[in-house]
Amino acid sequence: MHGLIGRIRAVPGKRAELAAILIQDDGAMPGCLSYIVAEDPTDADLLWVTEVWTDQAAHRASLQLPAVQAAIAKGRPLIAGFDSQFATKVLGGIGIGG
Amino acid sequence: MHGLIGRIRAVPGKRAELAAILIQDDGAMPGCLSYIVAEDPTDADLLWVTEVWTDQAAHRASLQLPAVQAAIAKGRPLIAGFDSQFATKVLGGIGIGG
Numbered sequence: 001m002h003g004l005i006g007r008i009r010a011v012p013g014k015r016a017e018l019a020a021i022l023i024q025d026d027g028a029m030p031g032c033l034s035y036i037v038a039e040d041p042t043d044a045d046l047l048w049v050t051e052v053w054t055d056q057a058a059h060r061a062s063l064q065l066p067a068v069q070a071a072i073a074k075g076r077p078l079i080a081g082f083d084s085q086f087a088t089k090v091l092g093g094i095g096i097g098g
Numbered sequence: 099m100h101g102l103i104g105r106i107r108a109v110p111g112k113r114a115e116l117a118a119i120l121i122q123d124d125g126a127m128p129g130c131l132s133y134i135v136a137e138d139p140t141d142a143d144l145l146w147v148t149e150v151w152t153d154q155a156a157h158r159a160s161l162q163l164p165a166v167q168a169a170i171a172k173g174r175p176l177i178a179g180f181d182s183q184f185a186t187k188v189l190g191g192i193g194i195g196g
């Protein structure tokens with residue numbers, strides 16, 4: 001399984017708006033086993049996004065879905081930058097399954 | 099919801115053994131909505147552990163469960179250190195639900 005752990009810096013004051021776009025239900029998301037959005041309690045503009053996909057191809061394919069393209073277009077102006085991004089090889093655990 | 103994102107450094111050569119202990123099924127884990135263990139592909143001794151709990155109290159209580167205490171005792175000698183640990187406030191997403 002392919003994992004992503006990223007920290008996104010929102011435009012100041014826009015974190016809640018950006019988070020709402022990221023967690024909105026975009027319908028079927030093939031290969032997505034986990035997608036979790038969280039606030040960093042120590043910085044008012046930071047969001048954490050942790051993802052698990054069946055494989056890297058499923059993640060790449062998701063970026064082409066019309067609903068995801070629309071969310072990217074909506075969210076992009078609210079993003080100041082990608083603070084850090086780590087790819088992982090997910091081994092297992094609880095709550096993986098979409 | 100209470101989130102944790104941590105990077106654990108295993109004793110050299112012991113990552114797989116440590117990961118197996120972390121992802122073993124410890125039975126009922128009240129309040130655990132997600133617990134995912136992943137390898138860092140860029141460093142042979144690093145593991146990522148991302149967790150979601152209903153609240154901080156549920157996470158704290160889990161550490162007292164006999165199965166968790168046993169896993170901690172088994173895993174501790176395989177841990178070289180905690181590389182980084184972030185607490186988060188989880189907002190929502192896919193795959194949260196235990």
